[in-house]
Amino acid sequence: MPELPEIETVRRGLAPVMEGVRIVQADVNRPDLRWPFPENMSNRLTGAKIERLRRRSKYILADLDTGESLMIHLGMSGRMLISGAKLGTFTHDHPPAEKHDHVVFHLENGARVTFNDPRRFGAMDLLDTKTADSHKLLATIGPEPLGNSFDEAYLADALQNKGSPVKSALLDQRIVAGLGNIYVCETLYRARISPLRKAGQLSKLRVKSLVPIIRQVLTEAIEAGGSSLKDFRQADGDLGYFQHSFDVYGREGEPCRTDDCANTIMRAVQSGRSSFYCPTCQR
DNA sequence: ATGGGGGCCTGCCGGC
DNA sequence: TGCCGGCAGGCCCCCA
Incomplete structure (x- = not known):
């Protein structure tokens, strides 16, 4: 489900409720998600203060005052929902437990954060904060597309001589972090590049044009609170609304929006x- | 060495 | 109404 804008939306929603706050209890309702949870996860979280919530690619990292960081991945269908916290002028009451509530964090401020994931493609792990970047799942991930090290020279170099379609290259997390199927489709439409085009065949000029477009699409999507199709909710339960701005994703058979x-x-x-594209506008 | 496909899960939707 | 196939926003791992 969630790509970079959705994860960033969740992180921003959780931060005011979780940062600087202690976990008084962590309910771990099953032994695993995609992989087994780390040893004694509940005990290692109980009593820990969350100092900072950050994001790396599609992972949320909660740095704890114990020297460990909790790494969270939402997979395709994961949600992190807040209840019992004052959000603006509105307090969300604790809802009854639902099927697939796999982990529940009880916070000292009275809030509760529930991780729910029907498909269980999500993951959690505890890692040493100092060496978090070298965790197996993080070590090979490419630059953040909204960060300084992702630039035209980098992307031109990364796509040079690539025989795979540009669609696959942009989905490849080693090349650039955080893009998934939706935002790659939308990016390629705006860049007027066919998803079928081999990455290495693109002119330098066209490759370079991708950089600002990727940044723009992601920034707009974050501002819209992400895209809600079936599963995605912001941490306060609200829907994102970037799906209303899709030019191509999920629009098979509908008219191209280019004038x-x-x-x-x-x-x-x-x-x-699935790749969605306009065969006339995208070459 | 890289690229493609299978598999992990559940839920939902459309067609018969 | 019910069953079945197909599909879904991710990503590791195996194989060629």
Whole structure:
């Protein structure tokens, strides 16, 4: 489900409730998600103060005052929902427990944060804060697309000589962090590049044009609170609304939004995933 | 060495 | 109404 804008939206929603706050109890309702939870996870979280919530790619990292960081991945269907906290002028009451509430954090400020994940593609792990970046799941991830080290020279170099379609290259987390199927489709439409085009065949100029477009799409999506299709909710339960701004994703057979283009949006399957694009505008 | 496909899970939707 | 196939925003791992 969630790509970088959705994870950033969740992080921003959780931060005011969790940062500087102690966990008084952690309910761990099953032994695993995608992988087994770390040893004694509940005990290692209980009593820990969350000093900072940060994001790396699609992972949320909660730095604790114990020297450990809790790493959270939402997989395809994961949610982190706040209850019992005053959010603005509104207090969310604690809802009854739901199916797939796998981990519940009880905070000293009376708030509760519930991790719910029907498909269980999510993950949690505890890692040494000092060496968190070298965790197996984080070590090979490429630069943050909204950070300084992601620039035109970097991307041109990374895509040079790539024989795979540009769609696959942009989905490859080693090249750039945090993009998923939706935002790659939207980026390629705005860049007027066909998802089927081999990455290494693109002119330097066209590759470079991708950098500001990627930044723009992600920034707009974050400002919109992410995209809500089936599963995604912000941490306060609200929907994101960037899905209303999709030009191509999920619009197979609908008219292309480019002025004077008479074509309709097509769907192609690339390495098992749907690519949506306009065959006229995207070359 | 890289690229593609399978698999992990559950839920939902459309068609028969 | 019910069953079945197909599909879903991610990503590791295996194989060629």
